[in-house]
Amino acid sequence: MRLLRARNRRRARGLPASRSTHAVYFLLMHAYGMGGTIRTVHNLAGYLARDHEVTLYSLIRTREEPFFPFPEDITVTPLDDRTEAGRPRGLLGLVSAVLSRIPSVLVHGDDRAYKISSLWTDVQLFRAIRSLRSGVLITTRPALNLIALTLAPPGVITVGQEHMNLGVHKPGLRKAIKRNYGRLDALAVLTDRDRSSYEPLLRSAPTRLVRIPNAVPRLAGGTAQYDSKVVVAAGRLTNQKGFDLLVRAWAQVKPAYPDWTLRIYGSGPWREKLQRMISEHALGENVHLMGRTNHMGEELAKGSIYALSSRFEGFAMVVIEAMSKALPMVAFDCPTGPADVIVAGENGALIKPGDIEGFAAALMEFMDDESKRRRCGMNAQETARTYDLDVVGTQWNELFADLAVPRS
Template sequence: MRALARKGRSAVGRLYRGYTRRKTRNAPPPSTERVRILLLHAYGMGGTIRTVFNLAGYLADEHDVEIVSILKEAEEPFFPIDPRVRFRFLDDRINPGADPVRAMLSKLPSRLIPKEESAYHRFNLWTDLRLARFIRSMDTGVLMATRPGLNLAIAQLALPGVITVGQEHVALRTQPEPVQELIKWRYRRLDALVTLTKADLRDYRETLPKKPRRLTRIPNAVPPMTGDVAKLDAKVAVAVGRMTRIKGFHRLIAAWETVAAAHPDWKLRIFGAGPQEENLAQQIAEAGLEGKVELPGPTTDVGAELERSSIYVLSSRHEGFPMTILEAMGKGLAIVSFNSPHGPKEMITHEVDGLLVKPRTNANLAESIIRVIEDERLRRDLGTRALETAGTYDVDVVGEQWDALLADLLARRERKRAPAAEDVTPPCP
């Protein structure tokens, strides 16, 4: 029975490889005209979504850009998007319809996404089928993915005529060991892997036994924001992010007890939503910080809220490349952040355009916040330099790096496709 099963798998493998060869022979020439970007849920909240929207809008100047979202769980996007960018959804969970096949497969666990991937619970056999069909439907153009599970999927399933680009928004070292093992041998099939930080780029260079054709670092760009630069006269500190344990808002609230005791006229506002929201509200009440710490919920206008603040605080345990720091810098806020080698440490020069808190304790965080509150000259100097730093992450500056990468990947494909001169038989005289 096992021998029969092995023969069956072998036959399926031969059919699959034969199908791939036929698709490759009939494929159009390589191109970067069409760019497709895979996201988990395009209409959700989060730094990855916001940065992908930003990149898609830039690329739409010269390319046909479509964002392909695995899930649809809202009717409209939370973040604004360039109207030239189109959307496609593989699994509409708002209006799922009455498809019996979908109903059955949606109850079965994913076989395409590794179980240890942090978003594994969002996938199922139906999303596997829809994702595989979409990937295999492309025979040319550029296909980008934006998280490990999706990067692994395109590396495994994309046809040879498609230029594949993996983006990593979370540091390699933070991935579970089984995911890292898959990354080691499967990412080599990608045309390019793009990290956000130099530290993560170094980790990939040291870890991957065989590299993708291009392994490079391109940071995120500052997204467009409404309003003007902050005046830094508001007695308000602000934090933004999804309310999960990893963001460390419970530590920030604990630190604010010390801040509030020293400066009761200052207020902390934490924007966002998530599974820890109720716990954070309870922590605020138990600490007697009502009116001093607020949880206004998510905001669609981050720029306006930053403009009305003076200090931005990042309390995360670790970050890949926190967009909120860039946004705060773009508004000229004074930044206070826990140190992290894969994000804040590369973005912030300590005592120049922000303060890095190390070791990462509640007491040290409170001390740094109080220092910025009490030293107005320091606060304004940090804000001025932060604004200068934000200029180096302008969308046109970062976008040019993406233009150069896509042009290089296309040139490599065209050289590979062209027959070698010595193999071309000259015509008979």
């Protein structure tokens, strides 16, 4: 790595005064999968393709078709294609099989990407990044950010994205972040709270620290009508999303509002656990695990309230999507994200993290007052307009223009 950095310094001496931003490269862990980060990167890539040549690199590929359709006019390149059709054959296949059994040396061991990486993915990453000569490389998780700032040639502008707050990263990863992020050209975070967390780390570094939120494209379907007795929640069925807390809150809601239902969209390892909780609290007629949907816009519009029960977030994309459907919010004030968009009494309610009774009470306040649902829902829709794809995409283009001219 030291030799690479020395070589980069030598090559940097011959660079022009400005760097090209015409080509934009995204690097995702799994561009073919599902999740908020994947969806937001697809949205942004599609927008930037209007004015840039956009390539989307996927560290791995494990499915033939992407969960979210790829935008038009972008190039998608899987680095480690594990599908039957894409798997290497012959001698290359043998080399791939051998190297795939050896743990990665590039991907940080405390990053979730480490578990799905190997020496083979390292080789593909090295080849892809070192082949770049100019343009902007946007990496989308800590391990990839750290790799980019080491491997990217000096003519390439490196922009790290953080989709999670600093505090949720494991200690070893946080240490690497603190030691190395100052070598990125820019670090883009999603919330003001995130920016405050990273400012002390980058104060003496030339890295541009910017807050650019996730953009929300226009979703299909109408907007909330407030006469349905439905509360909507969505996300991976995991500890992070706190649906166990939401089920416990609903157990307090049901006696007073037995005609209301809770619909939870998403899949994940906690499905059986949540189903048991629903049965134990005798909520089977009121709380429904709906599974995945490709029609989230239409499903959100069927609700009258949105519930965010997360223990922590990076930036809850689905909150802005729900706001765009004019749904009032009830959310735990978890780190980070909800407090950036929810103003208590204006477009929703913010509850102290873990306060199940308070969460239930806030839900019941909205259930009891259609005019409050409507007023807060309309305000929420106004909030969502500031996260429109055209607004956020413009912020990215402004960042590129700034990065094209090196600081003196």
